[in-house]
Amino acid sequence: MRDGFHFYEPHQGHGLPHDPFNAIVGPRPIGWVSSQDRDGHLNLAPYSFFNAFNYTPPIVGFSSIGYKDSVRNIAATGEFCWHLATRPLAEQMNASCASVAPEVDEFALASLTPRASQVVGVPHVAEARVAFECRLSQLIQLHSAAGESLETWLVLGEVVGVHIDQSLLHDGVYQTAEAHPILRGGGPADYFEVSAEQNFKMYRPG
Numbered sequence: 199m200r201d202g203f204h205f206y207e208p209h210q211g212h213g214l215p216h217d218p219f220n221a222i223v224g225p226r227p228i229g230w231v232s233s234q235d236r237d238g239h240l241n242l243a244p245y246s247f248f249n250a251f252n253y254t255p256p257i258v259g260f261s262s263i264g265y266k267d268s269v270r271n272i273a274a275t276g277e278f279c280w281h282l283a284t285r286p287l288a289e290q291m292n293a294s295c296a297s298v299a300p301e302v303d304e305f306a307l308a309s310l311t312p313r314a315s316q317v318v319g320v321p322h323v324a325e326a327r328v329a330f331e332c333r334l335s336q337l338i339q340l341h342s343a344a345g346e347s348l349e350t351w352l353v354l355g356e357v358v359g360v361h362i363d364q365s366l367l368h369d370g371v372y373q374t375a376e377a378h379p380i381l382r383g384g385g386p387a388d389y390f391e392v393s394a395e396q397n398f399k400m401y402r403p404g
Contacts, residue, residue, distance in 0.1 A: 220246070221384020228283040228382055229260030230291055232312075233271035234320050235300070240312060241267045242294045242304035242323070244283065246382040256357040257335060263350050267300050272334050272353055277318040280355075282328035285378040285391050290325070317359040327366060327377050331359030 206212045208219070220226075229248025233241045245268070247261035258280055262269045272278045283291045293308040305312045305323070312321035315331045322329040332355030340350045366373050375394040383390050 216385060218384065220382075221388070225381030225383045225390040228291065228380065229258075230281040230283045230294070230323075230326075231260060231268050232279045232281070232305075232320055232322055233268050233277070234275065235267075235271045236274050239301050240303045240305050240321065241271055241300070242308065242310070243268050244291050244295050248280075251354065256330075257354055258330060258332065258357060259352055259354040261340070261350055261352045265349070265351060269337070269351050269353060270300075272355075273337055275319065276334040277320045278332050278334070278353070278355060279315060279318065279320050279322040280330040280332060280357075281323045281326035282377060283380050284327060285380055287323075287325060288380055288389065291380075315359060322361065326361075327363040329361040330357045331361075332356060333358050 204214070212218060226246055227248050229245035231243055231245060235241075243266070245260040245262060247263075249259065251257045251259055260268075260280075268278070290308040290310055294304040294310075296304070296307060298304070298307065304310075305321075311324035313324035315322050318331045318333065320331075322331065334353065335356045336352075336354040338352040338354070340348045340352060342348060362372065363377075366376055375392050375397060379392050381390045381392065382388070
């Protein structure tokens, strides 16, 4: 045991009041995902395991612990939309994570407006300042190092359409902080907001 460090093997438990894993790997972007089933029932849900994985073509992905409505819908239709969760929409984003029946429309539950997309059939959140239209590229059930199948699915999608509020573009350059994105932290209720005061620049070595 290294002096001054807490060490644990996850399969034996962390020995702390709250699992630190989610707090260490964070803050994390929020995968706020809209989907619909084959009958047109809409679903909107946030996922805290989300990120971007490729430039060309752009690919984003989120992980769902359990085969939830979002995964089921995307597997059936091959389409979804991602939305930037921002501070002004934080309460609506949180409302959309309620555990409700598949036929319940979380757009209505969170008082949000579904807007028809340009490329995919799934509508996106009209109030979101950034939205990606995506087509499913891979749906992967995760496995442990021992090869055990986990009840967790990784959804990867190619971004085929991008909506950006023009006020976030200054001379054609996207301004991250001006959107006030929120990120998921550790603990049962922790979030963080990106602000311009936190910005610093560091260029790669030539």
